[in-house]
Amino acid sequence: MGHREDLLEGAKRCLLEKGYARTTARDIVAASGTNLASIGYHYGSKEALLNLAFIKVTEEWGDVLTKENDEAGQEASADVPPAPLDQFRETWERVIGSYEQTRSVWQLQMEVISRIDSDPELQKALAGPQREGRDGLAENMLGIDPEAEPEKARVAGLFCQALLAGVMVQWLMDSESAPSAQDLTDGLKAILAGRA
Secondary structure, three states: OOHHHHHHHHHHHHHHHHOOOOOOHHHHHHHHOOOHHHHHHHHOOHHHHHHHHHHHHHHHHHHHHHHHHHHHHHHOOOOOOOOHHHHHHHHHHHHHHOHHHHHHHHHHHHHHHHHHHHOHHHHHHHHHHHHHHHHHHHHHHHOOOOOOOHHHHHHHHHHHHHHHHHHHHHHHHOOOOOOOHHHHHHHHHHHHHOOO
């Protein structure tokens, strides 16, 4: 790898170990084996590097879930797609089941969310990936193809994204009483059934 890639990998490690606010340029240099000048040369600023590193960490977390979804789909019959509520529950089982291994990613996401209002560059950097993430959530959690049904995927993705943020907060605050995949599925069933 060259300095550019080394810096990105070092920044990702620092984000997961120290968080966004506590990561310094010197931390990144130490983790990447590069030098301070290379941050400015390759990324323009430490903040630009951290913003990209955060996006990459989040994408990698999403890729793991997508890969697991693809593998689960291959095991099922190609002719019979999973029922929507089964797919929803199975995806949430993977998300919640990964909590212990990916807790640092969840913590990092909460920290970054808390910085959005005070950091316009971060907000700008996350706008596009945020929209892409919605499409991915709609597809992976509910089986809605964003290319075939863009508006349906958009609103379903908004719902899944809001739910994901809320579930993360609950798990970080009190994992003992946080919802399980079955709780979320039963809750969705109750909402769909209404008061009848």
